[in-house]
Amino acid sequence: MNISLNLNGTATDWEVAPGQTLLQALRASGAFSVKLGCETGDCGSCTVLLDGQPVNSCVVPAARVNGSRVTTLEGLLGDDLMIRLQTELVEQGAVQCGYCIPGMLISLYALLKQGPPIDEETIRHALTGNLCRCTGYVKPVEAARAVAAVLEETS
Ligand code: FES
Numbered sequence: 680m681n682i683s684l685n686l687n688g689t690a691t692d693w694e695v696a697p698g699q700t701l702l703q704a705l706r707a708s709g710a711f712s713v714k715l716g717c718e719t720g721d722c723g724s725c726t727v728l729l730d731g732q733p734v735n736s737c738v739v740p741a742a743r744v745n746g747s748r749v750t751t752l753e754g755l756l757g758d759d760l761m762i763r764l765q766t767e768l769v770e771q772g773a774v775q776c777g778y779c780i781p782g783m784l785i786s787l788y789a790l791l792k793q794g795p796p797i798d799e800e801t802i803r804h805a806l807t808g809n810l811c812r813c814t815g816y817v818k819p820v821e822a823a824r825a826v827a828a829v830l831e832e833t834s
Pocket residue numbers: 714715716717718719720721722723724725726735736737738
């Protein structure tokens with residue numbers, strides 16, 4: 680089946696096979712920030728934005744994104760908010776093995792994009808679908824809080 684989508688701001692056509700997931704199609708397209716973890720929608724390492732909303736791409740059929748806008752971390756690398764978030768995660772020491780980080784960045788980006796006020800509880804809630812075996816979440820949450828505080832100051 681041939682589908683058309685907007686992938687990271689570019690009109691894209693994919694030939695997708697029956698049963699192919701969005702995760703598989705994205706990695707086949709070179710979007711290697713999208714990580715394969717559980718493949719059951721539980722770990723969040725495959726999180727991408729589908730029409731602006733975070734989804735677990737491992738449980739989304741590729742055929743379903745026909746006509747949609749799909750954004751991966753590759754499509755946000757020049758975005759000011761994403762750069763601020765990445766910088767803060769690194770500066771706070773929130774990146775350890777790094778496997779969960781692309782998915783975590785997408786979830787936090789989607790939240791922060793909504794604008795202030797964003798409190799710690801909201802940040803923790805936004806990360807409930809992103810499993811991290813390394814950090815205990817304290818530092819990622821602190822990083823997101825720091826970005827949220829800047830957004831509040833400048834809004
Ligand atoms: S690989 Fe998609 S949620 Fe785990």
